Amino acid sequence: MADEGANIVVLQEGAGMGMSDQVDALIAESSAIAKEKNIYIVLPTFDLGKKPAENIVRIIDPNGDVVLTHVKYGGNDFEGSLKGDGILQTIDTPYGKLSAIICWDADFPNAVKQAGEQNVDLLFVPSNDWVEVKDIHAGMAAFRAVENGMSIFRQTGEGVSSVIDARGKVINHVDMFEENASGFTGIQNVQTPIGSVDTLYSSVGDGVGTLTLLGLVGLFVGLWITRKKKIS
Numbered sequence: 001m002a003d004e005g006a007n008i009v010v011l012q013e014g015a016g017m018g019m020s021d022q023v024d025a026l027i028a029e030s031s032a033i034a035k036e037k038n039i040y041i042v043l044p045t046f047d048l049g050k051k052p053a054e055n056i057v058r059i060i061d062p063n064g065d066v067v068l069t070h071v072k073y074g075g076n077d078f079e080g081s082l083k084g085d086g087i088l089q090t091i092d093t094p095y096g097k098l099s100a101i102i103c104w105d106a107d108f109p110n111a112v113k114q115a116g117e118q119n120v121d122l123l124f125v126p127s128n129d130w131v132e133v134k135d136i137h138a139g140m141a142a143f144r145a146v147e148n149g150m151s152i153f154r155q156t157g158e159g160v161s162s163v164i165d166a167r168g169k170v171i172n173h174v175d176m177f178e179e180n181a182s183g184f185t186g187i188q189n190v191q192t193p194i195g196s197v198d199t200l201y202s203s204v205g206d207g208v209g210t211l212t213l214l215g216l217v218g219l220f221v222g223l224w225i226t227r228k229k230k231i232s
């Protein structure tokens with residue numbers, strides 16, 4: 001799923017849902033597979049045995065080691081899960097700098113901006129959506145790719161799975177809710193471009209938008225003052 005011969009398996013959000021012992025067993029099994037097959041595995045789990053539940057994505061490297069752990073920080077009240085700290089974790093690999101967040105996390109541009117600041121080359125976004133929000137959530141992920149100059153691999157069980165490069169080009173798009181979809185259509189077997197590009201947003205964030213808003217407010221105030229003087 002990545003260039004230069006990298007083999008990365010990405011599962012959708014909640015793929016490893018179960019009680020704590022089941023989640024632990026899945027992590028151990030995935031580590032063994034990663035080592036045997038010499039691959040990276042992006043493994044999201046939802047631990048129902050914890051109070052509150054823990055929605056976590058891990059990246060397991062070809063040595064079978066968990067090298068990245070990210071706790072979901074968006075939409076936690078909605079699903080009743082532990083809220084993460086919002087600090088982006090990254091790992092350096094022979095294929096570039098990798099990172100991972102979960103579904104709703106991609107709706108928060110200020111948090112994902114950390115990826116641009118750290119020159120992340122490829123961001124994984126395991127997700128699950130319902131039909132009414134599938135397009136807007138997928139669209140937000142595409143915006144994050146352009147804002148931060150990085151490729152995004154978004155994998156869903158239900159929703160829109162997509163691969164977007166650092167300039168916003170859609171490499172792959174699979175809609176699980178398409179009327180004519182049959183079987184499990186969410187599988188993506190895609191050569192994914194890896195690499196970051198510098199963007200203004202990763203440096204200034206929403207600064208331009210804030211200045212524009214302040215300018216608009218100033219314009220309205222100026223018009224109000226001018227009109228008041230004419231009336232007087």
